[in-house]
Amino acid sequence: MEFINQTIYLFHKGGPVMYLLVICSLFVVSIAVERFLYYRSISVNTQTFQQKLQPLLEKQRISEAAHFCEQTPAAIARIALAGLIASQRGSQVESALESAAMLAADRLREHLDDLSMVVTLAPLLGLLGTVIGMINSFSVFNAQAGQPMAITGGVGEALIATATGLSVATLSLVLHRYFSRRVNRLITDIEQTAALVVSYVLIKKTGRRESHEIA
Template identity: 40%
Template sequence: MYPLVIASIAVVAIFIERFNYYKKCRSDTQLITGMLREYIPGGKFDELADALAKDGGIPASVILDGVKCIHLKADQNELIEGASSRAVGELRKYLNYLDTIVTLSPLMGLLGTVIGMVESFNVLSTAQGQPFAITGGVAEALVCTGTGLFVAILSLLAYTYLSQKVSEFIVQIETLDSLYLSFMKGR
């Protein structure tokens, strides 16, 4: 039961941390789209950089990495691709732990149940064949399975919700990346 309690605490902690992180990392993509249309054709890169920094979100930071290097002879495609990969890595941070807990929790619960059942049958052998001597132990052993399933369901819900948020960020990043790069190419 102790590993399951630790796993459930980890699920809640990861969910709260990621939820707050995603909330903090949002960008106003419509505003950024308008800024890209306005500032890039006019060559107002300093103003664009200031506006993107002010936004502070992850999609804006990806474009900001490209804008900061606009005066260098660097390939904007590669800069944006690298910044996007780094941003997606940050967004997916800790989600693999939730995925592992989803798989591992029911197995830990079953292991606890099997150990409890073995102990219950040991009681049967010492209770001189009284079959009712094991019922309390069996019921107690099944609590492990129920707890493992509960932690797995909780983890799956958290993982699914957070994965959806990551997917939304990825769509925003890709949309802004392609818009930025197309404006830069047209320039």
């Protein structure tokens, strides 16, 4: 209980900027929760998925491969499905895979720029709160006679905003780095899966072309 009271006391001493920093922190937490749940929902063991998909592609069982991808709720499955559908329709497989991969990459990177913005914004808000607090501390109205601690105490309270801003920025930076690394791994998995689909589809097309030439 004492900790909560102390936190509330420091919050009020930090000035009005503290409300903006609280909004920033809640914004960061909401993005973190949304991104974590989203990445978990589209993640799958890439090696296991490719081991199940590859035999179907080797045997040119495209319909079964497409059905398998439809039943797998993962980003790499949607990319592979786009290529397989294009192959069945006689469209450009490479173009379909590239378009699907670009859309998936944009969805994966969504809100990461917002985290990067908070990394820069939070310390600036903290400094703003500190400057405002120091202006108030050095006001002639605060420098009362016989109270030398009036100014120094006010400066100490003004630094609360800076400490809070740096804390929010640090949290945002750590989360941004973590999610960026996860996005990079997912994009690598997407590229590998797309290459797998293209390689076997091209083999199929090459085989058909050679059979027509022989005929």
